Amino acid sequence: MFERGPYTYRVKEQWRASDQPVPAPAINPYVRPEFAHEMRNLQPAILAAAARHNHPQISGMSDHDFAVLIALLMYNEHFGWFEERVTPVQLFTPLYEDLQRETNQAGISNLSVWPANIRPSVAIEILRGQVPLPRSTGVMTVPMTIAGSTLNIKSYPSTQELYAAVSHEIADPALAVEYLAANLERGLYRAQAEHVVVTWRALAAWHNQGIVSPSDLRKNPTAADYVRRASAYFATARALIDLPERHVPAWKLAIGD
Numbered sequence: 001m002f003e004r005g006p007y008t009y010r011v012k013e014q015w016r017a018s019d020q021p022v023p024a025p026a027i028n029p030y031v032r033p034e035f036a037h038e039m040r041n042l043q044p045a046i047l048a049a050a051a052r053h054n055h056p057q058i059s060g061m062s063d064h065d066f067a068v069l070i071a072l073l074m075y076n077e078h079f080g081w082f083e084e085r086v087t088p089v090q091l092f093t094p095l096y097e098d099l100q101r102e103t104n105q106a107g108i109s110n111l112s113v114w115p116a117n118i119r120p121s122v123a124i125e126i127l128r129g130q131v132p133l134p135r136s137t138g139v140m141t142v143p144m145t146i147a148g149s150t151l152n153i154k155s156y157p158s159t160q161e162l163y164a165a166v167s168h169e170i171a172d173p174a175l176a177v178e179y180l181a182a183n184l185e186r187g188l189y190r191a192q193a194e195h196v197v198v199t200w201r202a203l204a205a206w207h208n209q210g211i212v213s214p215s216d217l218r219k220n221p222t223a224a225d226y227v228r229r230a231s232a233y234f235a236t237a238r239a240l241i242d243l244p245e246r247h248v249p250a251w252k253l254a255i256g257d
Helices: 033-053 063-077 081-085 087-091 093-105 120-128 159-170 173-193 200-209 214-219 221-241
Strands: 008-010 015-017 130-132 139-141
Touching (some): 120 173, 173 200
Antiparallel strands (some): 130 139
16 A cells, blocks of 8 residues: 555555545646656666665555655656646756756755755755754754765865755766655654654655645645645656666666675
């Protein structure tokens, strides 16, 4: 089962069980052809990252379902509401993504970096194993390992240089998958701290807005819209994860020996 709640996703049966009619997708789940190709190449990295960062005793998810969630969010990050409403903009999205990446790598901004749409400041929290506490300026520290990362965040003399180095890592597709999986792991710890039942919606809201509770999600229109849009990519994400796994050298999975 993919989710604990009124609906349950049955991976083997490829359909969603409910006593209500299955709703149509929230949006047209558009995927740029070049990104579809990149995601196919990233499938082994997604599976490996899911196995490293999922904690089934907390998530209630199998590693397979956790991998589907990672893929789901990757797809969703590459097709925002603006691109949906203004179709011609889709042609320029890669240029916009490159501009944000280059700005961050120059160390002059804290913009989200694709392909996982993670801010350098969030990536630094991940490297430090920090999880912000709800309605507080405090954090809790959790065990966290980023496979493939070569950064020693204490070695950078300035925030500008640290942001530039982190931006370079999270712009790498395989490492971006690893950081995304680690961020979802942080979401598991946050949900545990708030005594919230983990669902895919909670983890999607965590990645987007740093919240996990259903009440916070209902009050946050940005997170609610993000979750709504993400739901359209279930079939695409599951189809990717269910493809036969390609043999890929370990270095491409960002796995260190």
